[in-house]
Amino acid sequence: MLRQLRLALQTGIVAEPAPRTSELERVGERLRTDILRRFGRSLHIRQVDAGSCNGCELEITGLTGPHWDLERFGLHFVASPRHADCLLVTGPVTRNMAEALRRTWDATPDPKFVIAVGDCGRDGGIFRDAYAVVGGVERVVPVDAVIPGCPPSPAALLAGLLDAIGRLG
Amino acid sequence: MIAGAALGLLQVFVVAAGAPLLVGVLRTLKARLVGRRGPSPWQPYADLRKLLGKDAVVSETTSWIFRVTPYVLTASMLVTALVIPVLVTRPPLGFAGNIVLLMYLFLLGTFFLALAGLDAGSAFGGMGSSREVAVAALAEPTVILAVFALALRAGTINLGGVVERVEAEPWLAVNPAHLLAFAAFFIVMLAETGRLPVDNPATHLELTMIHEAMVLEYSGRYLALVEWAAAMKLFLFLTLLANLFFPWGVTHLAEPVPVALGLLALVGKLAVLTTLLALVETSVAKLRLFRVPELLAGSFALAILSVMAVFLLR
Numbered sequence: 001m002l003r004q005l006r007l008a009l010q011t012g013i014v015a016e017p018a019p020r021t022s023e024l025e026r027v028g029e030r031l032r033t034d035i036l037r038r039f040g041r042s043l044h045i046r047q048v049d050a051g052s053c054n055g056c057e058l059e060i061t062g063l064t065g066p067h068w069d070l071e072r073f074g075l076h077f078v079a080s081p082r083h084a085d086c087l088l089v090t091g092p093v094t095r096n097m098a099e100a101l102r103r104t105w106d107a108t109p110d111p112k113f114v115i116a117v118g119d120c121g122r123d124g125g126i127f128r129d130a131y132a133v134v135g136g137v138e139r140v141v142p143v144d145a146v147i148p149g150c151p152p153s154p155a156a157l158l159a160g161l162l163d164a165i166g167r168l169g
Numbered sequence: 170m171i172a173g174a175a176l177g178l179l180q181v182f183v184v185a186a187g188a189p190l191l192v193g194v195l196r197t198l199k200a201r202l203v204g205r206r207g208p209s210p211w212q213p214y215a216d217l218r219k220l221l222g223k224d225a226v227v228s229e230t231t232s233w234i235f236r237v238t239p240y241v242l243t244a245s246m247l248v249t250a251l252v253i254p255v256l257v258t259r260p261p262l263g264f265a266g267n268i269v270l271l272m273y274l275f276l277l278g279t280f281f282l283a284l285a286g287l288d289a290g291s292a293f294g295g296m297g298s299s300r301e302v303a304v305a306a307l308a309e310p311t312v313i314l315a316v317f318a319l320a321l322r323a324g325t326i327n328l329g330g331v332v333e334r335v336e337a338e339p340w341l342a343v344n345p346a347h348l349l350a351f352a353a354f355f356i357v358m359l360a361e362t363g364r365l366p367v368d369n370p371a372t373h374l375e376l377t378m379i380h381e382a383m384v385l386e387y388s389g390r391y392l393a394l395v396e397w398a399a400a401m402k403l404f405l406f407l408t409l410l411a412n413l414f415f416p417w418g419v420t421h422l423a424e425p426v427p428v429a430l431g432l433l434a435l436v437g438k439l440a441v442l443t444t445l446l447a448l449v450e451t452s453v454a455k456l457r458l459f460r461v462p463e464l465l466a467g468s469f470a471l472a473i474l475s476v477m478a479v480f481l482l483r
Contacts, residue, residue, distance in 0.1 A: 004452050008202045042215040066204040074212060079373045079381060082226055082388035085219070109224040109388040 043075050043161075046084035046108070050101045050140075051133065052091030055151040056118040060088065068154045075161070081107040086161075089141075092120040092127040093134040105141040113144040115160060122146045172423045177251050177261035183432065184250035184408075188400035189213035191407070191443060198447035213400065217393045225389030228289045238285035239387070239394035242278040246401040249274045253405065254412050256431040258329040258336070258421045267326045268316045271409075272309060275361065278398065279305050286383030293375045297382025300458065304367060304379065307465040308360045314472035315350040315357070319413060321479045322346065332416040342415055345482060349475035351414045356468035358410060360461070362403045365450040367461050377455065404439075407446075411438035 047060055063070040064077060078084050081104045093101060105114065116137035119125035124135030137143050147160030193210035200207020227235065252266040252274065260266065279301060286298035320326045322341065323334035335341045360367040363380035372378055375385070384395050412419050418434020420427035456464060 002452075005202075005448060008204070008451060011204050042212065042219040044216075069200075069205045069207070071200065071208045072206040074208060074215060076208075076216075077373060079375065079378070080385040082386060083392060085223075107226055109226045111223065 043086060044078045044084050045075060045086045045088050046078055046081045046104070047088045048081075048090070048101060048104055050089055050091040050097040050121075050137065051094030052118065052120060056090040056121075059151045059154055059157060060090075060117070062154045063157060068158075070158075073158075081105075082109065084108050085112055087112070087114045087141075088117055089114060089137045089143075090117045090121050092124040092130075093137055093140055094132055095134060098134050098140050101137070101140050114141055115145045115147060116143045117147045117157070117160070118152060119148055119150045122148055125150065173261050176257060176423050176428070179428070180255045180257075180260055181247055181250045183255060183435075184401055184404055185247065185397075188397065188404040189217060191404050191439065192400045194440075195403075195443050195447055198444065199451055202447060202451040213396075217397060220388075220393035220396070221390050223389040225387075225391050227388075227391075228386060230290050231288050231386075234281070235285050235288045235386070236391070238281045239391045239398070241281045242398040243394045243401075245274050245278045246398045246405065249405050250401070252328070253409060254329050254332045254416075254419050255408050256419065256428050256435065257423060258332045258416075258419055260329070264327075266328045268313065268320060268328065269326070271316075271328065272312055275402065276305065276309065278402070282383050282395070285386075289386040291386060293378065293382045293385055296375075297378055297380065297385075300379045301383060304360050304461060304465070307462055307469075308357045311353050311357045311465065311469045311472045312361075314469070314476055315353040316413065318346050318350040318472065318475040318479050321476065328413070329421075332412055332419050333421060335413070336416045336419065339417075344478075346475045346478035347414060349471050349478060351410070353468045353471035353475060354410060354414075356464065356471070358406045359449070360465060360468075362406050363399070364403075364446065366453045366456040367464070369455050407439055407442045408435065411435065411442055 047057070049057060062068055070076075081087065085108075087104065087108060089101065091097070105112075114137065116122055120127060121137045124130075124133055127133045128135050134140060145160055147157055149156050152160070190210060190213070193208070193213045196212070197207045197210045248262070249271065251260055251262040252271060254260060254266075283298040283302050286294035286301070288294075316331075317326070319331050319335070323331040325331065325334070335347075341347055359365070363370055368379040368381075369377060370381070372381060375382060378385075380399065384392065387395050412435070415438060418431050418438075420431045422428075
């Protein structure tokens, strides 16, 4: 326990302290002011896996780690759609997940918006027209923004969030 | 009379307005300790304001209990703020402020929240309720015993009386009974307020949730109230820890200057305890659920030792 604490204190903050001018910080700053205006500087995100290969999930998980540290911008991942302002949907929406996704959307309180993540979420990607998928998130719930990529990088995910919040207002 | 009412309002205001900041500071500290920059300490206020402006989605299967619970929870915490010595030893409802009442005010909220968790009929809600009740049932005797150890020494079960007695004899703060009771109460505080190693307040994994699992169904203003009440519960437990065991600064005078000094002392003590809590939460892993009773049994043993120490070292 003591060794771990010493390590924590010696390591300090690794959340990229320097790159104020980098793409991440610029996007993050604009994101923060936009969230400030529209959601009172607090945006809770519910991630929905609608049949994804988990490539997008890996990148999304990266956002919460010490390097990207999403929480410093006032964003936060929550455990229930009832707590969420934003649904981050990945995957080509398999037939089995279509109803679950629709219900998740119904369970999210207004105001809310949906972001489709990855090429699969956009139009089904390489799974498009396969018999097991509905294909694209917007066939099931209204999509406000799309973040393309296979998978999109964490920086692209932050930029996509900005886009969505900008359009909502 | 008027001074008393004003003091009561001030105490409630300090608890109600300070609680989100306490949670925010705790989260920031924890983020810094794992190398993240973390959210601003004011983040919980932004969250609460946003939630108050949102719609509330309520499941069709719920009854009135689901809708009443957030109000019961908040009200019981606000009343507790009138009962316990936050700034002064004799708060307006202090005459009723004994240990038993305090315990059951906390349990009233727990009870209703457990019912609300069951009410929506979701699997995770019921699971959270059963866990919360199990933890509460194990933690309750420890709280009573730990505070009784102090009460035995003070000769009264009135909280204000206990605080005044310890204040009158500062060396009491370092006697063995006192230190044992402090350790027992600290462990129980971790369990009651849903902190690591009993419950992880930041978890997203439903299977490991206790408190979070019960509030999964809440949204909008209901969720805001539930989160606010949870923050106030943490604030009140830390205040109890600070003021019962180290009552320096808590005044018995209802005058502006001593009360302001009391507020300063409270902020200092809470800062120390919050740092301690952040260090504990960063350095321990969550206990397996079936080992939580062992931890709580340990804290119960500490509380019994503390009561024995009162008699042995009289």
